[in-house]
Amino acid sequence: MLELYNTMSREKEIFRPKSSPVRMFTCGPSIYSAPHVGNYRTFIWEDVLQRYLEYLGHDVKRVINLTDVEDKAIEEAMGRGMPVGELTGGNAERFVDEAGRLRIKLPEPIPRASTSVDQAVYLIGRLLEKGYAYRHEGDIFFDPLKFKGFGKLFRLDMSKWPSAKKRFKLDTYPGRRWNLGDFILWHACGDDDVVCWDTEIGRGRPSWNIQDPAMISENLGYSLDIFCGGIDNIYRHHDYNIAVMESVSGEELAHYWLHGEHVLVGGKKMSKSLRNIVYPGDMIDRGFSWEQIRFYLLSKHYRKKLNLDLEAASAQGARLNSMREMVSDLVSRGSHGQTRQKEAVAGLIDSLKVSFEKSMNSDLDAPSAVAGLFDAIRRLHDIHKSGGIGEEDACMIEDRLRKADSVLQFLF
Numbered sequence: 490m491l492e493l494y495n496t497m498s499r500e501k502e503i504f505r506p507k508s509s510p511v512r513m514f515t516c517g518p519s520i521y522s523a524p525h526v527g528n529y530r531t532f533i534w535e536d537v538l539q540r541y542l543e544y545l546g547h548d549v550k551r552v553i554n555l556t557d558v559e560d561k562a563i564e565e566a567m568g569r570g571m572p573v574g575e576l577t578g579g580n581a582e583r584f585v586d587e588a589g590r591l592r593i594k595l596p597e598p599i600p601r602a603s604t605s606v607d608q609a610v611y612l613i614g615r616l617l618e619k620g621y622a623y624r625h626e627g628d629i630f631f632d633p634l635k636f637k638g639f640g641k642l643f644r645l646d647m648s649k650w651p652s653a654k655k656r657f658k659l660d661t662y663p664g665r666r667w668n669l670g671d672f673i674l675w676h677a678c679g680d681d682d683v684v685c686w687d688t689e690i691g692r693g694r695p696s697w698n699i700q701d702p703a704m705i706s707e708n709l710g711y712s713l714d715i716f717c718g719g720i721d722n723i724y725r726h727h728d729y730n731i732a733v734m735e736s737v738s739g740e741e742l743a744h745y746w747l748h749g750e751h752v753l754v755g756g757k758k759m760s761k762s763l764r765n766i767v768y769p770g771d772m773i774d775r776g777f778s779w780e781q782i783r784f785y786l787l788s789k790h791y792r793k794k795l796n797l798d799l800e801a802a803s804a805q806g807a808r809l810n811s812m813r814e815m816v817s818d819l820v821s822r823g824s825h826g827q828t829r830q831k832e833a834v835a836g837l838i839d840s841l842k843v844s845f846e847k848s849m850n851s852d853l854d855a856p857s858a859v860a861g862l863f864d865a866i867r868r869l870h871d872i873h874k875s876g877g878i879g880e881e882d883a884c885m886i887e888d889r890l891r892k893a894d895s896v897l898q899f900l901f
Contacts, residue, residue: 490503490504490850491503491504491541491542491545491849491850492504492850492851492852493715493745493747493852493853494747494792494852495744495745495746495747496642496723496746496747496748497641497642497744497745497746501851501852502745504745506547506714507712507714507744509547509548510547510548510549510550511542511547511548511549511550511714511715512550512709512710512712512713512714512715513538513539513542513549513550513551513552513713513714513715513716513717514551514552514553514554514701514705514709514713514715514716514717514743515531515532515535515551515552515553515717515718516531516553516554516701516717516718516719516722517532517553517554517555517556517584517599518532518555518556518580518584519556519559519561519562520555520556520557520562520576520577520580520581520584521559521561521562521564521565521566521576521577521580522561522565522580523580523583523584523768524580524583524584524587524768525759525766525767525768525769526752526759526767526768526769526771526772526782526786526797527719527751527752527758527759527767528719529587529588529591529593529769529782529786530749530752530786530791530795531717531718531719531749531791532553532588532591532593533591533593533783533786533787534749534786534787534791534853534855535553535717535749536592536593536594536898537787537853537855537896537897538715538717538747538853539551539594540594540895540896540898541849541853541896543895544892544895544896550596550709551596552596552600552704552705552708552709553595553596553599554599554600554601554602554700554701554704555577555581555584555599555600555601555602556601556602556697556700557573557574557577557581557601557602557603558573558577558601558602558603558684558694558695558700559602559660559661559696559697559700560659560660560661560697561660561661562576562577563683563684566683567683572683573683573684574603577601581601585599587769590769590779591769591779591782591783592779592780592783592898592899600704600707600708601704602695602697602700602703602704605695605700605703605704605707606686606688606694606695606703607688608703608704608706608707609675609695609699609700609702609703610686610688610689610690610695611703612699612702612703612706612733612737613629613674613675613690613695613699614689614690615737616631616674616733616736616737617629617690619736619737620635621635621636621732621736622674625656626677627677627691627693628658628673628675628676628677628693629673629674629675629690630656630671630672630673630674631671631672631673631674631698631729631732631733632671633650633671633672633732634650635736636732636735636736639728639732640667640728641728641731642723642727642728642731642746643667643723643724643727643728645667645728649669650669651669651670654670654671655668655669655670655671656670656671656673657670657671657672657673658673658676659673660673660696660697660698661697662725665721665724666724667724667725668725672696672698672725672729673696673698674695674696674698674699674733675690675691675693675694675695675696675699676693676694676695676696677691677692677693678692678693678694682694697726698726698729698730698733699733701726701730702730702733702734702737705730705734706734706737706738711734711737711738711740711742712738712740712741712742712743713742713743714743714744714745715743715744715745715746715747716730716742716743716745716746716747717746717747717748717749718747718748718749719748719749719751720748720749720750720751721751722748723748727746730742747791748792749791749792750791750792750793750794750795751794751795752767752786752794752795752796752797753794753795753796753797754766754767754796754797755796756796767797769782772799772802775799777802777803777806778806780809780898780899781802781805781806781809781810781899782802783898783899784805784806784808784809784859784899785801785802785805785806787855787856787859787897788805788856788859789856790852790853790854790855790856791853791855792852808863809899812862812863812866812900813899813900813901815866815867815869815870816866816890816900816901818870818873818874819866819869819870819873819878819883819886819887819890820883820886820887820890822880825873825876825878825879825880825882825883826876826877826878826879827876827877827879828877828878828879828881828882829872829875829876829877829878830872830877833868833872834869834872834877834878834882835882837865837868837869838869838882838885838886838889840861840865841862841865841886841889841890841893842889842892842893844858844861844862844865845858845861845862845893847861848860848861849896855897858893858897859897862890862893862900866890869886
């Protein structure tokens with residue numbers, strides 16, 4: 490049975506969905522800039538999760554979102570002297586194109602913060618009515634002290650919460666730290682603001698803290714099976730989502746919470762300030778294929794940091810090429826004799842399924858799953874080179890490998 494490491498419980502748990510289809514939300518990119526390799530690592534393991542759930546027979550209803558009206562997008566567009574929509578539209582197109590090349594299956598439609606403003610206004614209205622939110626100088630804030638269990642995902646020690654009232658107005662703050670105070674839900678518009686909506690709660694725009702809840706509730710409802718994202722979201726953002734959604738609905742937002750680790754460059758997190766951001770196009774320019782990039786980003790377990798090393802990536806690329814060549818030989822038509830070493834071949838064919846599922850059922854251990862496949866493929870290929878695999882067994886090998894590749898997406 491599939492076991493997933495649940496950030497909420499800090500334990501591996503057997504996956505038991507509430508109902509069918511499985512409802513799954515995966516945090517998408519903030520499209521003030523183009524997604525980088527670290528972002529795509531997250532999107533790839535989330536894609537593998539969806540594909541493996543489907544491999545196991547589950548129907549999956551997944552939403553991935555685009556954040557297009559937060560502070561950073563507005564500041565970036567103003568700095569470039571261009572409309573926000575032009576900036577974010579170009580980055581959205583790039584994301585969809587690159588995701589396709591990386592064989593990431595994107596759900597449709599993909600909601601944007603700018604398309605869910607009415608729902609954000611509705612949620613804020615409910616929070617105002619219930620007393621969780623309040624107005625201050627035109628803006629609207631959420632008071633975490635009003636929500637019982639605030640910070641439960643992070644396991645925040647609320648005894649250290651300051652007694653003095655503090656308010657945090659930015660959509661995001663740098664670093665892994667907590668803002669010990671009230672967080673913003675609605676930015677009131679001034680005369681110089683370029684991104685505004687006239688709504689029943691006033692003229693303004695939704696903050697990042699209400700945007701995900703709006704897109705989730707509008708497209709998936711108020712109670713999910715799985716909520717995914719990067720490790721940074723354990724700080725503030727996902728607990729903000731929980732507080733907002735559960736304050737409105739009274740229901741558990743999600744039972745399973747999955748978080749993936751960073752891609753590092755030189756041992757440090759990618760950032761503009763360090764000028765160490767690597768984009769997929771940078772790796773393509775160095776001779777990597779899109780399949781090799783996907784393979785490399787799955788070469789370490791999603792909950793472990795991956796230090797980007799081009800030599801290691803090149804070695805992984807060569808390993809993938811070797812696997813693909815052996816697979817091509819094994820499944821090619823007209824190149825098979827009679828199966829010899831029947832017990833050995835049958836055992837190896839069985840391992841293509843058994844070993845793969847055993848690894849994937851252990852919290853999506855894709856590296857171990859690939860290692861098991863590689864070993865079986867190599868041993869089968871050795872037998873095949875001597876003409877020792879018959880046509881019927883070759884067809885069975887292809888069937889097993891294509892099923893595994895329906896999840897992994899780099900063998901064929």
